[in-house]
Amino acid sequence: APAAFALRRDSRLLKLPPYLSGLCILIGIAWLLLLPLNDYSRRTYISENALLPGQVHTYFGGSEQNVFNAYKYEVQALAGKDTQSVAAKLGEIFQSIGLRTAVQPYQYEAAGRNYSGENVYAILHAPRGDATEAIVLLAAWVNMDGELNQSGVTLTLTLARYFKRWSLWSKDIIILITSDSKAGPQAWVDAYHDEQPYPSVAPLPIKSGALQGAVIVDNALDHRFESLHIVYDGVNGQLPNLDLINTAIAIGGGQMGIGTAIQRMWKHSDSYKDRLQTMLKGMVSQGLGHASGPHSSFIPYHVDAITLQTVGQGWQDEMAMGRVIESLFRSLNNLLEHFHQSFFFYLLVQSNRFVSIGTYLPSAMLVAVNFTITAIALWIRSGRSPTPNIASTMRNEGEKAEVDLIKKDGAIAVALRESAEIAERQMFLPIGLVVALHSLGAVPLYLFNNSDQSILPRTLVFFSLANLFLPTLLAMLVSGYTALTPHRLVLVQCFSLLLLGMFLATLATLNFSLALLVGLLASPLSFIGHPLSTDTAEELPKRSIAKILGSNALLHVLSPPVIMLTVCKTFGVDVGSVLAEASFGWKVSGLWTQMVICCIWWPAWLVGAMVVSPVL
Numbered sequence: 001a002p003a004a005f006a007l008r009r010d011s012r013l014l015k016l017p018p019y020l021s022g023l024c025i026l027i028g029i030a031w032l033l034l035l036p037l038n039d040y041s042r043r044t045y046i047s048e049n050a051l052l053p054g055q056v057h058t059y060f061g062g063s064e065q066n067v068f069n070a071y072k073y074e075v076q077a078l079a080g081k082d083t084q085s086v087a088a089k090l091g092e093i094f095q096s097i098g099l100r101t102a103v104q105p106y107q108y109e110a111a112g113r114n115y116s117g118e119n120v121y122a123i124l125h126a127p128r129g130d131a132t133e134a135i136v137l138l139a140a141w142v143n144m145d146g147e148l149n150q151s152g153v154t155l156t157l158t159l160a161r162y163f164k165r166w167s168l169w170s171k172d173i174i175i176l177i178t179s180d181s182k183a184g185p186q187a188w189v190d191a192y193h194d195e196q197p198y199p200s201v202a203p204l205p206i207k208s209g210a211l212q213g214a215v216i217v218d219n220a221l222d223h224r225f226e227s228l229h230i231v232y233d234g235v236n237g238q239l240p241n242l243d244l245i246n247t248a249i250a251i252g253g254g255q256m257g258i259g260t261a262i263q264r265m266w267k268h269s270d271s272y273k274d275r276l277q278t279m280l281k282g283m284v285s286q287g288l289g290h291a292s293g294p295h296s297s298f299i300p301y302h303v304d305a306i307t308l309q310t311v312g313q314g315w316q317d318e319m320a321m322g323r324v325i326e327s328l329f330r331s332l333n334n335l336l337e338h339f340h341q342s343f344f345f346y347l348l349v350q351s352n353r354f355v356s357i358g359t360y361l362p363s364a365m366l367v368a369v370n371f372t373i374t375a376i377a378l379w380i381r382s383g384r385s386p387t388p389n390i391a392s393t394m395r396n397e398g399e400k401a402e403v404d405l406i407k408k409d410g411a412i413a414v415a416l417r418e419s420a421e422i423a424e425r426q427m428f429l430p431i432g433l434v435v436a437l438h439s440l441g442a443v444p445l446y447l448f449n450n451s452d453q454s455i456l457p458r459t460l461v462f463f464s465l466a467n468l469f470l471p472t473l474l475a476m477l478v479s480g481y482t483a484l485t486p487h488r489l490v491l492v493q494c495f496s497l498l499l500l501g502m503f504l505a506t507l508a509t510l511n512f513s514l515a516l517l518v519g520l521l522a523s524p525l526s527f528i529g530h531p532l533s534t535d536t537a538e539e540l541p542k543r544s545i546a547k548i549l550g551s552n553a554l555l556h557v558l559s560p561p562v563i564m565l566t567v568c569k570t571f572g573v574d575v576g577s578v579l580a581e582a583s584f585g586w587k588v589s590g591l592w593t594q595m596v597i598c599c600i601w602w603p604a605w606l607v608g609a610m611v612v613s614p615v616l
Contacts, residue, residue, distance in 0.1 A: 017377030021370035021526045028366035032516070036275035036349045040359055044246045044352050047341035051331045053247040054255030058323040058330075060162055067161060068318055072154040079148055083179045086141060087118040090157070090177055094122035097161045099175070100206055106187035107200040110587045111580035112452030117179025119188045122160065123208050126169040134172040135332050136214035136305070137325070140181040140294050143218045143309075151219035151310075153177055155318050159325060171333055172208040178294065185294040186588050193301055213244060213332050213339070214305035215325060216294045219318065226312025227259035227266070228252050228324070230351070234299030235589045237286040237511035241304045241339035242346055242354065248306060249351050251327045258316055258324065260351050266311060268350055275349040282348055287513035289593040290585055300590060304339045345512070357512070364508035367519035371501030374526040378494035382425055382487060429482060430491035434499065437474075437606050441599035448579055448594060449586045456579040464561040471609035489611055493529060496607035500525070503600045514593060518601050521563060524554055525608040551612035559609075560602050 034040050046053060074093065078086050087103050094101040099122035107116040125131060139156035143149045160175040178184025190196040191204045192211070219225070230248055232240055245262075252258045261268065263281040268274050285292060295305035310321065345357035444463060451459055478484055500522065508515035528551055556562065568575045585591030 014377070014380070017373050018527060021373045024366045024370040024373065025520070025523050028363045028370075028516075029520075031363040031366065032360070033276070035347065035355045035360055035363075036272055036279060041275075041349050041353045041355045044242065044249070044354055046243060046246055046250065048243050048335070048339065050334045050336050051243060051247050052334055053250040053331050054327060056327060056330045058255075058326045060159070060322040060326045061319040064158055064162055064322065065319055068154055068158045068322075071157045072150070075150055075154050075157075079150070083117045083141075086179075087120040090120045090153075091122075093157055094120070094160065094175070097122070097164055099124055099160065099164065102205040104188060104191060104204055105202050106183065108183050108187070108198065108584070108588050110584040111456065112454065113580065113584075115180070115183035115584070115588075117184055119176060119178045119184050121174055121176040121188070123206060124160065124163055124169070124173040124175065125208075126172050127167040128170045129172060130209075131172055132209035133170075133212050134174050134208035134210070135212055135329060136174045136176055136298070136303075137217070137329070138176040138178065138185065138214060138294055139217045140178045140184060142180050143220050144181045144293050145220070147220040149218060149220050151221060151318055152217040155219060155322055155325075156217050159322055162322075162326075163329070168330075169333055171212060171335075173329070174208055174211075181294045182291055182297075182584065183588060185297040186291075189297045189301060189303070210338075211298070211301070211303040212335055214295060214298045214303055215328060215332075216305065216307040217321075217325065218293070218307050218309040219321065221310050221313075223313055224315055224317050225310035225321075226314030226316065227261055227310075228321070229261050229264065229266075229309040229311045231293045231295065231307040231309060232262070233282070233285045233292040234296045235291055235585065235591055236289045236300075236593070237513060238299045239286075239344060239346065240295070240299055240306055241342050241344055243339055243342035244304045244306055245348075246342070247331050248308065248324075248328055251331070252308075252324050253351070255327060256320060256324050258320060261311065262348055262351050270350060275353070279347050279349045279355070283513035283516070286511065287517045287593075289511065289514065289591055290581055291589055291591075297589065302338070347512075360512060361508060364512050364516040364519060365505060367516060367523065368501050368504035368508060370523065370526050371497045371504070371519075375494045375498035375501060378490050378497070382490045382494060425491060426488060427491060430488055430495055433478065433492055434495045434603075434607065437496075438499070438599060438603040440606075441603050444602065445594060445598040448598075449583045451583075453576050453580040453583075456583075457575045460561055460565065460575060460579065464559070464565060467559050467561060467609075468556060471606060472613045474606070475610050475613040490529075492607060493611050496604050497525065500600065500604040503596075507596065514596060518596065521558060522601055522604060524558060525604055528555070528608050528612050548612060548614050552609070552614070555605065555609050555612065559605055560597050 071093070074089070078089055091101045091103060101120065101122045104119040104121070105117075106119065107114065109115070123134075137156060137159060139152040140149055141153060143152070156175060156177065160173075163169070163173055176185075176188060178188060187196065187201045188204070191201060192207060194203070196203070218231075228248075230245060232245055234240065249260045252260045263278045263285070265274060265278045265281070268278065291297065293307040293309075295307045298305035308321070308324070310316075343354070343356055347355040347360055349355060447459060447463075448456065475484065504515045504519050507518075564578075565575065567573075568578060582591065582594050586594060
């Protein structure tokens with residue numbers, strides 16, 4: 001124990017933590033940049049042997065083209081009509097095919113906007129099944145880009161009629177057409193699992209068995225297409241089982257000869273640059289956590305789903321896409337149990353290469369560890385007693401100084417007992433302050449999730465301006481109640497960084513991309529104050545005006561609202577639309593990205609800004 005106490009005074013050891021934190025961040029970034037290389041990524045493969053992708057002959061085509069053209073005429077006649085008329089007409093088509101049909105009205109309100117419509121769906125009961133399992137074929141009337149999904153809805157109706165003629169199905173097939181691509185699918189899947197939280201969402205009149213998978217058709221083109229874009233990102237960074245994506249790619253690119261793309265990388269050259277760009281695009285989408293398509297509503301219920309979107313102008317027609325869906329449903333029909341063998345946590349760097357969680361996770365963990373290292377260093381600093389000066393060590397005549405003998409590895413050292421004493425830590429105020437600041441995050445969380453879209457941009461600007469003065473005002477408020485001594489400030493910063501590191505390490509296992517993005521943007525918090533000082537908390541030198549201004553400027557530039565405004569301005573995205581989308585996700589889809597920002601990142605930033613406040 002005395003050796004450990006004496007080790008606290010070693011200036012070389014006390015200077016290490018900032019360098020270790022910086023090293024962890026650099027290694028984490030370097031680790032991420034290595035992932036697209038062949039040595040760190042793997043080729044995709046099918047883990048579930050029962051899928052047998054591309055092993056069946058497809059028959060969709062020929063006379064089905066005439067059926068498609070007839071249904072397309074019906075769909076074109078419905079363009080511009082209200083949702084009730086559209087649902088009624090589509091229901092009549094399903095009934096004419098001989099399917100059990102039902103309609104589900106729904107209504108949501110978020111950010112002052114109304115999301116309402118009617119979902120129409122039909123169930124094709126499997127001739128060889130017992131109604132315990134089902135597959136969903138979905139087409140939204142309006143896709144995620146706000147365009148009429150004309151060919152997608154028409155193809156879905158044609159496939160429903162085509163599937164009805166086959167007797168090989170062992171699972172029920174649910175054909176679903178929703179009014180939009182966000183609220184409609186969420187309302188339907190919530191009601192299917194009896195989890196609809198709003199009375200304005202009607203229950204489902206008819207149901208089938210447990211959902212085994214879902215395929216969404218998105219074809220808003222009125223001409224032939226070039227390739228298929230596979231969209232797979234779910235809410236809160238959740239992903240479908242990799243086997244489903246691999247099956248779609250194997251069928252589209254292998255059996256049918258149709259090009260496939262992911263993350264809007266239309267021309268992937270398999271170079272390091274394209275791989276890295278694909279991975280980073282996927283990480284941004286995963287980190288935002290928003291719904292990227294109708295498939296995103298299914299994934300939280302452990303229903304693996306993807307969206308097949310047609311892109312480009314080529315020579316592939318609707319019949320080719322229909323054969324892809326037919327073969328994909330034949331593979332899903334072969335499943336003996338739910339998807340479970342392949343990966344649920346992965347990063348795709350190309351349509352046929354991926355990085356597993358065991359390879360990419362250390363990157364985010366290293367970034368999170370840097371906060372923990374700084375917190376430990378601050379804890380040690382808070383426990384060091386002030387260095388005894390010469391006057392305090394001079395004794396009266398006849399008075400003996402108390403010393404300790406330190407023995408280690410055969411060596412003996414003599415140290416004054418005063419130099420090995422631990423300073424008393426006053427932890428009540430620091431812990432209470434950190435808890436209070438994290439609770440304060442509920443205020444912006446409520447404001448941004450319950451304001452109208454028209455005032456959301458002004459609210460964000462006001463919040464950004466308020467952050468310029470809030471840290472100083474909070475520091476003055478606390479100082480008026482009790483003294484914020486350097487010792488207490490060190491403990492406040494210690495507990496804040498400890499919580500931040502703990503939260504990000506936990507979040508990395510659930511949403512790697514969000515944890516890494518927040519960790520990198522918050523990394524300056526590890527280096528504010530006096531990171532290289534070896535003095536005790538009470539002996540820290542006074543900061544210069546330049547250092548105070550520089551630290552405050554850096555922190556305010558990297559505050560969460562300023563970063564959001566900067567990113568939206570850079571990429572030409574409307575701030576109000578982004579915040580409205582987040583509000584909808586919070587109320588309808590269970591999105592918790594804004595909770596991470598408001599209740600974890602922003603309070604940690606607030607503590608850092610208080611530490612460098614000019615009034616302390």
